[in-house]
Amino acid sequence: MSCLSQLWTHSALLRFVHNTSETCNTNRSDYKIVVLGAGGVGKSSVTVQFVQGVYVESYDPTIEDSYRKQIEVDGRACDLEILDTAGVAQFTAMRELYIKSGKGFLLVYSVTDANSLKELLALREQVLRIKDSENVPMVLIGNKCDLEDDRVVSIDDGIAVSHEWGLVPFYETSAMYKTNVDEAFVDVVRQIMRKEAQTSLEKKQLKEMQKQQAAETKPSTAAEVPVASDTAQARNRQQEPLNGKDTKSGSKCCVIV
């Protein structure tokens, strides 16, 4: 890799890794999306088609490029930051870093290249390992679906992988004709939104539970030990959740799926 290439790689990556939502307009939400896949499957073409609405005919192996785009999803303004990554092995040293920073992932293979789908299996494992979660916003993309004569991966093959991955949303796309390109990006943004809403709800519930627990442990201090009749009431109070009568506290323990 030339010095100039390395410099460009690092500047795109550093922008992606270090830009945080705190630096953005607070009315907007920041979404870091990483496009992953083998070399030549069309990651740059899909990304550039989504961001700029143009199709790139020439093939110039990507080192790492980052793009910004503002879109509205379900009435909410979103600042997307998209990292188009290198498919070629020699450029993948920084992968761990950007996977850590990414909130959503597009895993792209080409329907004309069976190996590119196989390569995604290891890539997905790497994403789940680095994110330390099975619940990572992600879509599976089978690109170049316009090349029907060269197709070696069927729609059913793609569907089977989506099932194996726990029903990860699956799109066949054509960067050339902009088929399903916007849909795939919007899907991953929606997944990020849902995950963030779920995380903030869980945080809120945890806070409420901690507040409640603190309030419940408070009477045990010497000055506040309840008198006889109060002790019975306190005992009843403690038993109520076990009997399932305290619906208020029970609701705070609900599990969000």
Ligand SMILES: Nc1nc2c(ncn2[C@@H]2O[C@H](COP(=O)(O)OP(=O)(O)OP(=O)(O)O)[C@@H](O)[C@H]2O)c(=O)[nH]1
């Ligand atoms: N027919 C057709 N060709 C495509 C499509 N998407 C990409 N290509 C072509 O495939 C070649 C590779 O596309 P790129 O977008 O550069 O692939 P990439 O995955 O970014 O490649 P790396 O940068 O090496 O990782 C280019 O010549 C594109 O014009 C598509 O949907 N249909």
